[in-house]
Amino acid sequence: MTGRVLAERVGWLADLVQSMADGVIVAHWSDADLAELAGGVGPEGRRLPGNGWMALRRLGWAAVPPAGVVVSDRVRRIAEEEAARVLRLACHRRAIVAALLATWPADPSARTDDEWAALRAALPDATDNATIRNRTRQITAHIAGHGRPPADLCELEGQPAAARQVSLAAADRQQVAVDRVDDSIVRVWSQLPTCPAPASYRDWVWHAFDVVLPAIVPAGVKVCTPTLRPGDGKVRVDLPWQTPHTPPRLDGHTRALGVDWGVNTLLTATVADLDQDGTVVVQGRPLRFDATGASAKLVRLRRHREHLNTKADHLARLRDGRPTHHPAAAALTAKLALLQAEHTAVCARIRHLNKALAWSSARWLVDQATAAGATVIYVEDLATLEGGGRSRSLNRRLSGAVRGTVFTAIAHLAAKVDIAVVTVPARGTSSGCPRCGGPVKHVKTPQRMVAGYRWANCSCGLSMDRDHAAAQRIAARGLANQANTRRGRNGNAAIRTATDTPARHQTRRPTRTATIPPARDRRKTAPTPKQIRPATVKTSRLLPLRRQVPAPAESPSGSSGQRPAGRTPQETNPKGPVSQVPHTAPTTTPRHPHRVRGAALGRGFHRHVHATPVTDRDGSASRMSGSPRIA
Numbered sequence: 001m002t003g004r005v006l007a008e009r010v011g012w013l014a015d016l017v018q019s020m021a022d023g024v025i026v027a028h029w030s031d032a033d034l035a036e037l038a039g040g041v042g043p044e045g046r047r048l049p050g051n052g053w054m055a056l057r058r059l060g061w062a063a064v065p066p067a068g069v070v071v072s073d074r075v076r077r078i079a080e081e082e083a084a085r086v087l088r089l090a091c092h093r094r095a096i097v098a099a100l101l102a103t104w105p106a107d108p109s110a111r112t113d114d115e116w117a118a119l120r121a122a123l124p125d126a127t128d129n130a131t132i133r134n135r136t137r138q139i140t141a142h143i144a145g146h147g148r149p150p151a152d153l154c155e156l157e158g159q160p161a162a163a164r165q166v167s168l169a170a171a172d173r174q175q176v177a178v179d180r181v182d183d184s185i186v187r188v189w190s191q192l193p194t195c196p197a198p199a200s201y202r203d204w205v206w207h208a209f210d211v212v213l214p215a216i217v218p219a220g221v222k223v224c225t226p227t228l229r230p231g232d233g234k235v236r237v238d239l240p241w242q243t244p245h246t247p248p249r250l251d252g253h254t255r256a257l258g259v260d261w262g263v264n265t266l267l268t269a270t271v272a273d274l275d276q277d278g279t280v281v282v283q284g285r286p287l288r289f290d291a292t293g294a295s296a297k298l299v300r301l302r303r304h305r306e307h308l309n310t311k312a313d314h315l316a317r318l319r320d321g322r323p324t325h326h327p328a329a330a331a332l333t334a335k336l337a338l339l340q341a342e343h344t345a346v347c348a349r350i351r352h353l354n355k356a357l358a359w360s361s362a363r364w365l366v367d368q369a370t371a372a373g374a375t376v377i378y379v380e381d382l383a384t385l386e387g388g389g390r391s392r393s394l395n396r397r398l399s400g401a402v403r404g405t406v407f408t409a410i411a412h413l414a415a416k417v418d419i420a421v422v423t424v425p426a427r428g429t430s431s432g433c434p435r436c437g438g439p440v441k442h443v444k445t446p447q448r449m450v451a452g453y454r455w456a457n458c459s460c461g462l463s464m465d466r467d468h469a470a471a472q473r474i475a476a477r478g479l480a481n482q483a484n485t486r487r488g489r490n491g492n493a494a495i496r497t498a499t500d501t502p503a504r505h506q507t508r509r510p511t512r513t514a515t516i517p518p519a520r521d522r523r524k525t526a527p528t529p530k531q532i533r534p535a536t537v538k539t540s541r542l543l544p545l546r547r548q549v550p551a552p553a554e555s556p557s558g559s560s561g562q563r564p565a566g567r568t569p570q571e572t573n574p575k576g577p578v579s580q581v582p583h584t585a586p587t588t589t590p591r592h593p594h595r596v597r598g599a600a601l602g603r604g605f606h607r608h609v610h611a612t613p614v615t616d617r618d619g620s621a622s623r624m625s626g627s628p629r630i631a
């Protein structure tokens, strides 16, 4: 059969699963039921199983197919799994909303220190500030609309919808089978309905389809049961694969990379070593991933998106204020559709740019760690970044969501090369001096000592870029407290409480072992050879392409007024052989020699990003193309 028929049938299965899952969610969208699921204990006092569909069956929340439709028990399981995942996510939101309501402050726009402390104690672990802010806004809006705070999550928001997808992992071999054909092809068998509403088991037929694995999947790994996502006449297959991997060690590190989240400089990192006597030695070279251009582009795109929103709202008001048969109504509707299409396109552009920025910066950071020989990366904990003025200015440039994606990307890429990623508390990283621990003064520049943001000054003599100083402090904080590193339930390693130790600066460069070449003999023994200069062509992109042609020969017939041989300005293609001197085509030179990998192409946002090049430990440019793959 064709792919379109397959997509249609997978779509019918997804619709069945979605409607059954929605039925379960609607029936149990109440605070009492969510509390029962969150409690994790079944009606007979036993612990609920980890599998979503099993937990729902233990609670007696079965999925029911539409009237007259026959589905197997496996399809019901898939629907229950979908419903369980949605409801468990809701349980998490319910805990956050409950914590916010229990500690609701007098002024929600500015919590006091005590109110923050109470909120942090009530919230689930690793709740980030963006979530707190968004949920606080949601509750504030509810209070403004209803005159009182909501009782619980179910009053605050309506029931969520299940995704239109088929998680085959919840079923067993009577519904799905997966087998490898060869190193690059996986064959999936699945029972699919042959009509939208199958009335008997005769309407369910086994289908087999091949999935071609992308090149990044190593040969011989174990592939798991996929999730099918139909849409646009295609079926997308989410196919997880497993490969053995031991998580990197959490302590015993002697070389680390400390990383600070900056405002324009997205990441500032520094290399630090743990000495035998327990002190931390930091290197003076800052490693920067400067995304000023990309950030500015994001700001422009966001502004444009807001502008489109305002325009669309205005047009919608104009249209709604008029009778439907008004002659201008059709034109307004067409304009609105156009605006909405552009809005969608701008949103997609922002999303892609955020993603590209996040993964590119993470790749750069992990490459730096690999090149420096660091075995651990210490990052500020996003959840404990203070909600003061600094965070507000950070949010204006790069949203917390982008930094969340950067963190996820760093953890993902570092795990592949056995580098641990550990979060350290963010409190006081930029307000303290990395050398003496005393308070630093922030000034505009080392030359202009007026109160500012960019430069850190300390009475002990420290004068350093603010983010660089913070990165040194983070590295020292991590290395000195590595015995306190714990892995959380979500798999992320963190140091929860840390004491600061002053870091020593590396005073001299490591000795180079390279042999010094003997001095050249400069005595004159022979005539200077004539230097042969190659024909040079200016290599600027601004210079128009111009062909060098020989000067016209002096001819006795007096035709010296003739145009020299070669291409005429009107002629696009020279006709016939053209006598000419050999010439070299102008080549483009990169404008910025120190750009991140892939920048040589000069495409996309790489033009807007400047980063410290990845170099080997002895300072030579690295030939690394990405990181070594794990075997």
Ligand SMILES: [Zn+2]
Binding pocket: 433, 434, 435, 436, 437, 438, 458, 459, 460, 461, 462
């Ligand atoms: Zn100091």
